Amino acid sequence: MSWNHCPKHKEIIEWKGQVECPVCQLQADIENLKEFARYIIKVECWSIYDQDGGDIQELAEKLGLIKKHIATEADVNPDVDDFEVGDTIYKFSDVLEGGK
């Protein structure tokens, strides 16, 4: 065999050089996005309490939707940002890449 097979997706996956089965990875991404969407709707729309953005950021990091990043010149817009080069900030992870 020149590729590995995921036990769950062996009939549909040709799995070249990837550590994770891409179908399993997509399913995990979808589950994480669903959990996040449920949380946002629950706390932002259905809760009477004001929410702390820190809780949402913490959940997003736990679910792998954002990741820590050391700010570079390219990240900093001094007109709007309150961080500097070298500060630890968050960026979207691959699963959310493509957005702004």
Ligand SMILES: [Zn+2]
């Ligand atoms: Zn799989």
